[in-house]
Amino acid sequence: MDFFRAQDRARRLTGRLVLLLLLAVAGLVVVASVLVALAVVLFDGQVMGTDPLARALEPELFGLVALGVLAVVVAGGLVRHLQLRAGGSVVAEALGGRLLNPDARDANERQLLNVVEEMAIASGMPVPAVYLLEDAAINAFAAGHEPHDAAIGVTRGAIEHLDREQLQGVIAHEFSHILHGDMRLNLRLVALLHGILVIGLVGRLLLRGAAAGGRGRSSRRGGGGHVALFGLGAALMLVGYAGTLCGNLIKSAVSRQREFLADASAVQYTRNPEGIGRALQTLAAYRLGSRLMSPQAAEFSHLYFGSGVRHLSRWTATHPPLEARIRRVLPRWDGSLPEPFAPTPKAAPAKPAAGTGQGESRREDLGRALGGAALAGAVVASVGRPDAESLASARRRLAHLDERLVDAAHQPCAARALVYGILMGADPASREAQRRVLDQQALPEVLHELEALEAPLATLAPGDRLPLIELALPVLRQLSAAQFARFRQCLAGLMAAETAPGPLQWALHRLVLTGIEGERRARRDRHLRDLAGPLSLLLSTLARAGQGSPEAQAESLEQAGRALGVSLDLVREAPSAADLDWALGRLVRLAQAERAPLLAAMVCCVEHDGHIAPEEAELLRAVAWTLGCPLPLREATGQGRHGAAR
Structure with missing residues (x-):
């Protein structure tokens, strides 16, 4: 089943x-x-x-x-x-x-x-x-x-x-x-x-x-x-x-x-x-x-x-x-x-x-060089069904993570610093502005931990951010009301200070909050045909992350629209985090039977030549998580395009 x-x-x-x-x-x-x-x-x-x-x-x-x-x-x-x-x-x-x-x-x-x-x-x-x-x-x-x-x-x-x-x-x-x-x-x-x-x-x-x-x-x-x-x-x-x-x-x-x-x-x-x-x-x-x-x-x-x-x-x-x-x-x-x-x-x-098995790669691949339609079907079939390969991948991933980052994920102050470091932008100007925000709002002991984590965070490989956040969530759920309020304020400040927030940064930010608070429960009675606007916004964002040219983006969105039976419009300008929150807030109300086609459409938008790059896979898994569709971990055989989802 x-x-x-x-x-x-x-x-x-x-x-x-x-x-x-x-x-x-x-x-x-x-x-x-x-x-x-x-x-x-x-x-x-x-x-x-x-x-x-x-x-x-x-x-x-x-x-x-x-x-x-x-x-x-x-x-x-x-x-x-x-x-x-x-x-x-x-x-x-x-x-x-x-x-x-x-x-x-x-x-x-x-x-x-x-x-x-x-x-x-x-x-x-x-x-x-x-x-x-x-x-x-x-x-x-x-x-x-x-x-x-x-x-x-x-x-x-x-x-x-x-x-x-x-x-x-x-x-x-x-x-x-x-x-x-x-x-x-x-x-x-x-x-x-x-x-x-x-x-x-x-x-x-x-x-x-x-x-x-x-x-x-x-x-x-x-x-x-x-x-x-x-x-x-x-x-x-x-x-x-x-x-x-x-x-x-x-x-x-x-x-x-x-x-x-x-x-x-x-x-x-x-x-x-x-x-x-x-x-x-x-x-x-x-x-x-x-x-x-x-x-x-x-x-x-x-x-x-x-x-x-x-x-x-x-x-x-x-x-x-x-x-x-x-x-x-x-x-x-x-x-x-x-x-x-x-x-x-x-x-x-x-x-x-550590590192049992062959081919210890640190990159994810949800398709193993399958075609687009076959890849989407394989991803949908894997939801909520981890297997021995997933467990081996998780064990190898944890074994290869820097021990300083793993230890930080298990400590209350260091876990907050770890999340801040993961969510800070790659652009130097953005990082400087975000550090000023943290200097004003974060606790001194958290700032001290952030300084200690700068070196291992700088070498963090694509695909490792999501597992580290998952490790940190149990500690973050134990924060007091006052600590969580400050933590949430700092996260909002980081997003506001980012000059050009990418979809992966938004998705990980939302994942952190959803992993602590949960998604607001609502009746799951909406249908895909009623959500053309939110679908166009989210799938356009995924298409930009997965496809290089505007023509390829439009083609992948058109393919997704045909599969969903919904007329979709390509949103050419990068949406704000608030716009993406609005779109996802409506899509979480989808009826359960309508989520599998949506997930398949998401895969079609990010995949290219049957492969999904590590950054794209991380984005896909983060968005799928917030939609209530847990995707098992897979390793890659190919190389990803650096920074594609950032």
């Missing part, structure tokens, strides 16, 4: 689940309303000679009670949704996770961060926050609403008992959940199920109130009311927990299928079924298994790599049996498992050798 169909499927599945749960809620509201209305009648104490059920079902009383019960369910779900609004970090912290310092020195923690960074850069998406759960179980999860607020949590048991190959399989599994849109679905399920559970919690409170208020009053006139209150509380508890069971059955059925898909995707991403397969075998042989000790583990059970909690039956299990998962990825498995073992830490992992 390709990226765009997977995203569409996730959205349709979300709608169906919401509908099923709403039907369950409707049934619960009816039952609970009848019980509450009946209790109200009984509380009145005037039931002699009347039919209590008939009085309870009177339209006015029943409607009022139904609205009250529905309000309780909606309020409970809304409160939980607001609590989870900040994204995956809320889930990780609720489970007792500790945010890993990107500059961690512990060997196991450093290996985990390296694997996550490699997978993020290979898949062309932001590096997520990484949390460590001090739990001896072997487990992991991915949580969040969008890639920019995603968090990956891994247990201490996993990093101590899985080798690098196995850990890479587990992380690839979690990245599949991010890329296929499972995270948003999972958090919505948490909120909806919490709303249903509130009915049961209200019933429990009523039971406690009836028990406390009824002591010593059984012979008084109000004793009947307390009996009714006790019965109502018990009934609401039963209804609430029955609804929760119903919701869990729906959640579990969907979750099991998503786990199979994530396992298959992990094999596809790494081209190594042994990694994920042996990780599952290790989990099956581990005495502590995947069970988490957190009190809130059950609420998030459908997020985990392993089941994480005990289930009453296979119907409520959120994960398929481990044996079934192993056979899916290792069809020739003979059923044998490692000897059962107890928690004992593994030896510290050795640092992987």
Whole structure:
């Protein structure tokens, strides 16, 4: 399944689940309303000679009670949704996770961060926050609403008992959940199920109130009311927990299928079924298994790599049996498992050798000398589907980056300086003006780091800017509100002081802000035919970056327009950053099905003779990222035109 169909499927599945749960809620509201209305009648104490059920079902009383019960369910779900609004970090912290310092020195923690960074850069998406759960179980999860607020949590048991190959399989599994849109679905399920559970919690409170208020009053006139209150509380508890069971059955059925898909995707991403397969075998042989000790583990059970909690039956299990998962990825498995073992830490992992493989080139090529149409099709097919080549490219890219720049990306002050240095223009006059802006607005310690990075930044190769920004994003997301406000002010000052800002500089600038704040969420209901103006502006910009002569630019734009079925006009003058922001702000509202043709048109505009130069590839990946289309990293075989995208 390709990226765009997977995203569409996730959205349709979300709608169906919401509908099923709403039907369950409707049934619960009816039952609970009848019980509450009946209790109200009984509380009145005037039931002699009347039919209590008939009085309870009177339209006015029943409607009022139904609205009250529905309000309780909606309020409970809304409160939980607001609590989870900040994204995956809320889930990780609720489970007792500790945010890993990107500059961690512990060997196991450093290996985990390296694997996550490699997978993020290979898949062309932001590096997520990484949390460590001090739990001896072997487990992991991915949580969040969008890639920019995603968090990956891994247990201490996993990093101590899985080798690098196995850990890479587990992380690839979690990245599949991010890329296929499972995270948003999972958090919505948490909120909806919490709303249903509130009915049961209200019933429990009523039971406690009836028990406390009824002591010593059984012979008084109000004793009947307390009996009714006790019965109502018990009934609401039963209804609430029955609804929760119903919701869990729906959640579990969907979750099991998503786990199979994530396992298959992990094999596809790494081209190594042994990694994920042996990780599952290790989990099956581990005495502590995947069970988490957190009190809130059950609420998030459908997020985990392993089941994480005990289930009453296979119907409520959120994960398929481990044996079934192993056979899916290792069809020739003979059923044998490692000897059962107890928690004992593994030896510290050795640092992987740099530059494995042949042809260690530092340039990207998204086409491998394919023709224009074939190249565009290959790029679209690769979205959200990193593979072994992407991972190897990311590992080599990270190994060849200057260590001073990599270290800077992991430090709060140095990361800001690194981004400033990357976004400063190549023209000496522009750099002087931009440095004056930073002298006025940036913190002294950040300026000091910028001076220290001038030498390695001067030798930065084309294609290395985007990976460095990706590495810096987790640190930048941790800035305080005041620090981020200053950081954003400095970025705006850099763009304003640039004499001739190029499209790549604009795209990287926008990528930094999108990677920290996310793109403003809007309904994705626009169609290509309605966006001729924004399309002409963006595609003209890409055509100028990829084609030399005005004639070639016009030809590539005309070709893109024919492919899109939209009449496009070549914008000959370079647009401002504000104009490009306007265009992209409208294009992010494209319906999911319309994004693949747009991406293909973007490729046609920048490619020339079947090749994409490193600067052009960086521009294409940056724009695609902000459109929600993560492009995997590829290496080049040819030389790029220096400065083409600047």
